[in-house]
Amino acid sequence: MVSSTHWLASQSAMAVLESGGNAYDAAVAAGFVLHVVEPHLNGPAGEVPIILAPAGGEVRVLCGQGVAPARATVEHYRALGLDLVPGTGPLAAAVPGAFDAWMLLLKDHGTKSLAEVLSYAIGYAEDGHAPVERVGETVESVRALFETEWPSSAEVYLKDGASPKPGELFRNPQLAATWRRVIEEAEESAGDDRVAQIEAARAIWREGFIAEALVRQAGRPTMDTSGTHHSGTLTAADLAGWSATYEAPATYDWNGWTLCKAGGWSQGPAFLQQLALLPDELPAYGSAEYVHLLIEGCKLAMADREAWYGDADPQGVPVAALLSDEYNAARRALVDGKASYELRPGSPLGAAPRLSAHAHAVAAGDDGFDALGTAGAGVGEPTVAKSGDIPAVAKDGDVPAVSNSGDQEVGADGATRGDTCHLDIVDRWGNMVAATPSGGWLQSNPVVPELGFPLGTRLQMAWLEEGLPNSLTPRRRPRTTLTPSLALKDGVPVLAFGTPGGDQQDQWQVHFFLAVALRERVRGGLDLQGAVDAPNWHNDSFPGSFFPRGMRPGSVTVESRIGEEIIEELRRRGHEVTVGEPWSEGRLCAVARDPETGVLSAAANPRGMQGYAVGR
Numbered sequence: 001m002v003s004s005t006h007w008l009a010s011q012s013a014m015a016v017l018e019s020g021g022n023a024y025d026a027a028v029a030a031g032f033v034l035h036v037v038e039p040h041l042n043g044p045a046g047e048v049p050i051i052l053a054p055a056g057g058e059v060r061v062l063c064g065q066g067v068a069p070a071r072a073t074v075e076h077y078r079a080l081g082l083d084l085v086p087g088t089g090p091l092a093a094a095v096p097g098a099f100d101a102w103m104l105l106l107k108d109h110g111t112k113s114l115a116e117v118l119s120y121a122i123g124y125a126e127d128g129h130a131p132v133e134r135v136g137e138t139v140e141s142v143r144a145l146f147e148t149e150w151p152s153s154a155e156v157y158l159k160d161g162a163s164p165k166p167g168e169l170f171r172n173p174q175l176a177a178t179w180r181r182v183i184e185e186a187e188e189s190a191g192d193d194r195v196a197q198i199e200a201a202r203a204i205w206r207e208g209f210i211a212e213a214l215v216r217q218a219g220r221p222t223m224d225t226s227g228t229h230h231s232g233t234l235t236a237a238d239l240a241g242w243s244a245t246y247e248a249p250a251t252y253d254w255n256g257w258t259l260c261k262a263g264g265w266s267q268g269p270a271f272l273q274q275l276a277l278l279p280d281e282l283p284a285y286g287s288a289e290y291v292h293l294l295i296e297g298c299k300l301a302m303a304d305r306e307a308w309y310g311d312a313d314p315q316g317v318p319v320a321a322l323l324s325d326e327y328n329a330a331r332r333a334l335v336d337g338k339a340s341y342e343l344r345p346g347s348p349l350g351a352a353p354r355l356s357a358h359a360h361a362v363a364a365g366d367d368g369f370d371a372l373g374t375a376g377a378g379v380g381e382p383t384v385a386k387s388g389d390i391p392a393v394a395k396d397g398d399v400p401a402v403s404n405s406g407d408q409e410v411g412a413d414g415a416t417r418g419d420t421c422h423l424d425i426v427d428r429w430g431n432m433v434a435a436t437p438s439g440g441w442l443q444s445n446p447v448v449p450e451l452g453f454p455l456g457t458r459l460q461m462a463w464l465e466e467g468l469p470n471s472l473t474p475r476r477r478p479r480t481t482l483t484p485s486l487a488l489k490d491g492v493p494v495l496a497f498g499t500p501g502g503d504q505q506d507q508w509q510v511h512f513f514l515a516v517a518l519r520e521r522v523r524g525g526l527d528l529q530g531a532v533d534a535p536n537w538h539n540d541s542f543p544g545s546f547f548p549r550g551m552r553p554g555s556v557t558v559e560s561r562i563g564e565e566i567i568e569e570l571r572r573r574g575h576e577v578t579v580g581e582p583w584s585e586g587r588l589c590a591v592a593r594d595p596e597t598g599v600l601s602a603a604a605n606p607r608g609m610q611g612y613a614v615g616r
Helices: 007-018 023-037 074-079 098-109 114-127 133-141 143-148 151-157 173-190 194-207 209-218 236-240 268-276 288-308 325-332 357-364 502-518 528-533 564-572
Strands: 002-004 048-053 060-064 245-247 250-254 257-261 423-426 432-435 485-489 492-498 555-559 576-580 589-593 600-604 612-614
Touching: 002 007, 002 023, 002 589, 002 600, 007 023, 007 114, 007 423, 007 612, 023 048, 023 098, 023 114, 023 173, 023 423, 023 432, 048 098, 048 257, 048 485, 048 492, 060 098, 098 194, 114 173, 114 194, 133 143, 143 151, 173 194, 173 209, 194 209, 194 236, 209 236, 250 268, 257 268, 268 288, 268 325, 268 502, 288 502, 288 564, 423 492, 423 589, 423 600, 432 485, 432 492, 485 502, 492 502, 502 528, 528 589, 528 600, 555 564, 564 576
Parallel strands: 555 576
Antiparallel strands: 002 423, 002 612, 048 060, 048 432, 060 245, 250 257, 257 485, 423 432, 485 492, 492 589, 589 600, 600 612
16 A cells, blocks of 8 residues: 555555565655655655664664754854855755665665666656646746746756646656666666665765765855855765664554654654643544644644754753653643643753744744744834745635745745655555655755756754754754654554644644544544544644744634634634635545554545555
């Protein structure tokens, strides 16, 4: 079974499975197809966290999140007059992580050759595919930037002056040529040895023609969201010195389930803490009291994320303390019948929580920023960025133009919020994998002329202030929102799931998981599609992870399908409710395996009409 955010990726993965490949071969093939068909949502120079559960083996996290370059210091960025890392341009580029992570997965757990898994992406890049509407919409949003500042991007995405259109074949021959050259050079140096070929490809990325092109691009002064041209900090030594790594997952046991997430360099433990904050007796599923409880628990978990998560502190993130029964019993007592408008991080080890000055400012409303970074009336101009025209916050009854979700949106000067992809696969042997590729968006940086894809911008998620868990720190990972999930029941892997959505990912996923866990089984298995389809919601009552890092205290955005009675009750409790379109919240994918019968199931998000679940 396969579920992903694009039907061509799902079908490519299924083709690999049908040809005898396993879940990991299929995941790599699908991942590279997603780079081609959703270039506004992910790319090879972005990042990907992967959770894998080999049949009969140990659950592991494969970290494809690159680190900050050696020269990416707070002092350097401050010397440029910056208070935040720009949302676009080479200054925001971490060491690219996605390619090496996919290659490591293929080498260690796959069975197919490099040429076999890349053939699907090469085909769609070379022969063309019919792009989804959002690709062309994104390109149109940055047309002026491409035409005046980023000509290499215009060459790929504005062929004869026209942006990609649905129903018309779109090609990226430069990208296809890049992968063909990688395969040819790997085969020349390694012969027929599958593993040696993959290692050769990793070396080409880190030290060969790809590395050389990436470093040249990083050194080119580029217009970014600060309104100024900057060159980046990425060097050949940075690329040569980093590789993807395995680590143990963060876990939490809840009612016979064990939930597995990436560690505190991601936001994954916030999912686990939301479960830890739940009382023993839950309100009726889907009731106003139930929704209120989850919203308020999420605020507490995300406040702790802001104060304690990151990769900069050598002591690490106190995940065990944050998930402890004693700590969450005290935190749970903060939830009452009214909506909270405060950012309330706790002290899991007795030390005072550490928040950036910017987070304090947006929490207090001192600089007038909401989640969009829009200056409030009478407050004056934004103090953190010259980001151009950014859409205003929606009024009740309207869908927000942008939120902490990471939903892809582009400002008039190229200020962007990129989004993400997701895939889940389970094969006939019971191997299971969940992956959330993101970054390296077409709107994040200029296309590298020799390669056909751009650098990423993940450093925008780190703070330009010393002494914080998520301070910009050389050779350390910026905290990421990317957060695939894997669940075990009575110790056996049964469910892989995830979603795009930035800061919303571990909100929508909690709602999905509880919909699976609390509702009755149907047709002899987990009701995955029912849980994906259930009305969803999110809040932005904490500092966002993306430039310009704002928040909307007390906010909650709901799908209109949730019902007027619940909406009115939430408002009575003090929530600032925005009512969105009926199918506007959540973009989940999921696969499952019944350990007793071996029956597989899958579900995909109907919102946007491009997610696709397939199996046989």
